[in-house]
Amino acid sequence: MDRYDPHAIEAKWQQIWEAEHAFEVSNERVQPKSYVLEQLPYPSGSLHMGHMLVYTIGDIVTHFRRRNGARVLHPMGFDSFGLPAENAAIREGGHPREITERNIANIKRSMKRIGWAIDWSRELSTHDPSYYRWQQWLFLRFFERGLAYRKAAPVKWCPFDQTVLANEQVTAEGRCERCGTLVESRLMEQWFFRITDYAQALLDDLDTVDWPESIKARQRNWIGRSDGAEVIFRIEELAVDVPVFTTRPDTLFGATFFVLAPEHELVERLAETAENGEEIREYVRRAAVKKTEERAAAEEKTGVFTGFHVVNPVNDERLPVYVADYVLTDYGTGAIMAVPAHDERDFAFAQTFGLDVRVVIRPRDGEAEDVPYVSGSDDDVLVNSGEFDGLPAPEGGRRIVDRLAAEGRGRFAVNYRLRDWGWSRQRYWGAPIPVVYCEADGIVAVPDSELPVVLPDVEDFKPQGKPPLAQAEDWVNVTCPKCGGPAKRETETMDTFVDSAWYFLRYCDPHNEQAPWGREIVDYWNPVDLYIGGVDHATMHMIYARYFVKVLNDLGMLGFREPFAAFYSNGWVTFGKTKMSKRAGNVVGPDDFVAEYGADPVRLNILFIGPADQDMEWTEEGVEGMARFVRRLWRIVNEVASEAPRGEEADGPLARKAHATIAKVTDDIGRRFAFNTAISAVMELTNELSRDTRGADSRFAAETAVSLIQPYAPHLAEELWQRLGHERLWGQPWPVADEAMLERETFELVIQINGKVRDRLQVSADASEEDLIAAATSSERVRSFLDGAEVRQTIVVPRKLVNLVVGANGTN
RNA sequence: GCCGAAGUGGCGGAACUGGCAGACGCGCCGGACUCAAAAUCCGGUGGCCUUCGGGCCGUGUGGGUUCGAUUCCCACCUUCGGCACCA
Secondary structure, eight states: OOOOOHHHHHHHHHHHHHHTTTTOOOOOOOSSEEEEEEOOOOOOSSOOHHHHHHHHHHHHHHHHHHHTTOEEEOOOEEOOOSHHHHHHHHHHOSOHHHHHHHHHHHHHHHHHHHTOOOOGGGOEETTSHHHHHHHHHHHHHHHHTTSEEEEEEEEEEETTTTEEEOGGGBOTTSBBTTTOOBOEEEEEEEEEEOGGGGHHHHHHGGGGSBOOHHHHHHHHHHHOEEEEEEEEEEETTTTEEEEEEESOGGGGGGOOEEEEOTTOTHHHHHHHHSTTHHHHHHHHHHHHHSOHHHHHHOSSOOOEEEEEEEEOTTTOOEEEEEEOTTSOTTSTTSEEEEOGGGOHHHHHHHHHHTOOOOOOEEESSOOOOOSSOOOOSTTEEEOSOGGGTTSBHHHHHHHHHHHHHHTTSEEEEEEESOOOEEOEESOSSSOBOOEEEETTTEEEEOOGGGOOOOOOOOSOOSOSSSOGGGGOHHHHEEEOTTTOSEEEEOOOEEOHHHHTTSHHHHTTSTTOSSSSOOHHHHHHHOSBSEEEEEGGGTTHHHHHHHHHHHHHHHTTSOSOSOSBSBEEEEOOEEEOHHHHHHTTTSOOOHHHHHHHHOHHHHHHHHHHSSOTTSOEEEOHHHHHHHHHHHHHHHHHHHHHHHHSOSSOOOOSHHHHHHHHHHHHHHHIIIIIOOHHHHHHHHHHHHHHHHTOSSSTTHHHHHHHHHHHHTTTSHHHHHHHHHHTTOOOGGGSOOOOOOHHHHOOSEEEEEEEETTEEEEEEEEETTOOHHHHHHHHHHOHHHHHHHTTOOEEEEEEETTTEEEEEEOTTSOO
């Protein structure tokens, strides 16, 4: 028998798959179908172990579902715009496109070497004009409906480099990662999508998808629905109504002051007439410069009194109005009623400024409660609240809102933490935004017929007060599509989250030049049946993609409401510290191990380490052990191929074990996504097979082991399958366990006394309860334990155990 | 603070619906083969005790339900993760 040579075998089968287009699928609408998708990779220098894990999980499911009769779409592409390539170009010279395309070529070579069953005919890259052309087209559909709009929003700004910084370019200390200058906050006009319109739909439809609860919880948290009330306070001096949002209308009688966020639109109006107008303006200026995190971290609350008062609608009390930066401008209405007795932040402010604290909620039975007391449960009652005294807090709150509503001074309201999605970047390496700025007509869409607006080349990718694209003057200066007058192109680009919000739709119809996709095609393949990826994309990417699908559905462009019907979140892969330092300098990735052991052992091992949805540590010992198993399987199956008889009925114990393994592996992959225990099961079968490679059952057991391991180790399995005298395992139906062979003639009866195992007996499978009890009580060992004591109770679990309960005063 | 996940041998983990705790593998120990080593193969491997038959203990801690709990319930401890001046 020849030695196991993974490199030769893997090259051989990869060539055959490619020549036979083994994993390409057409869009012919055949059922059943399955769309198996992993989050597309960012093309950095090379693959890492995390990639190895995600794409192998998807690959196993792809093979499994194919062989179970589904038409499976399993595409691949590259999230190829973005900051790292641009920074590399600035650092090392060259063009981001060259760097990116070199990386793609490199990664693609690694992917093909690993042998994932990908339909490469559908490959796409988001930096390709044939892709972003349709992204621009989609943007225009959003834009014409007002779903994409511009507004001023704070950005992180480096005053030295004169540029906007992405969050990841700001150090933990709040400095520019390049020059170390303290980063400022600046208001700038930016592009947004109106995702907040869909907050409730994004929340509700989580109930319709099969995702891990933890991922759903993160999205719910991110959307952050709060139920409460909007209550109108009035500044009588100015005859202005100022609404506030509160989740605690039950505490309205406890309001003792009122706060506006520094950015609130009313603040400037107050400053105009206030005696201390300049002090107010100065406070606002200082607050604007501070980062949100800095504001939150402040030891003491700061603020300034305006001299104005508002009227509390529940009791017509006059409350002093402050401006303070602990109130956020972009949540609720940017103004709050302050109830220091029942809110920690208001309490802290009241302490600093010596303001009244009025208790209006008490525990029903206690009294000496701490202030602030924030609970508002049914065990609390209202006090100092006029007609509402004595009511449980939640009910009291509802009644207060009812009364305010009747008076037109309040209503029940819902608020979300979710903010509109800001997606424009002052960066070069992204999709151009197809609008122009015209002095006469304002923002004007580029006509569909002029798409794509192709990203022009520039000399320098460093932003210098303006986005790099501003350098491309020939490109920037155009005529307005509306009036024909002079206009300038948008020089900001789209964030990569836009690119990845719809790529799974383009895979379905990647070469369409008339439209982003054909609706029947997209409706056939979608929603994605299994989406696989990391938890780090649980919020942003996966909320944005859901938002896109909902909008596109409302626009009639597709017929579903959710992109990802099921989601599997893979764990993180780490290396031990010793391994890291041993190969200091270069990151250890799958390429290194594939070169040493071959792709199949690496594929197997990444899933054998542990449950794929939990974090795991990759070790050299582990992959060595797996290589040992693979060689063992190789040797045993080769022996079977040459030694075991053909065409004999396989119905002995080894055949039964094989059927049991089929059942186990099918359930593990198909239902439980327990990829590690499926491998264990095949190992067990292999161990049993190794005891007899020449018997009548051996051939069946070997064929079963090879067939079941195929999704994990497709090259090895294919080669062994051929040696067993067959062809094209990847196209073979998945094996089905014979129910009759799963039935056992005998089983091991466990006999317990008072719940402790005392004996095990082989018993006929069709023994009656009475037979089991008789067998149990006649056992010598059992008798010695019973020693004549009275059996008070006998529990019989058919085909499992007998538990004899003897009295506590028994003499056992 | 709110939300989520997890605690099992020396290690990764298994036990799916309440029924034999530790499958499978790593590591380690012993043996075979070898001049020797590696590789390979065979056997052993939770702890304590043992008259070698076996016995007792054991799934983060303390309670509870049950004939029976790693699994269900209550309280707590520890670790990891998300959100967070969100009114």
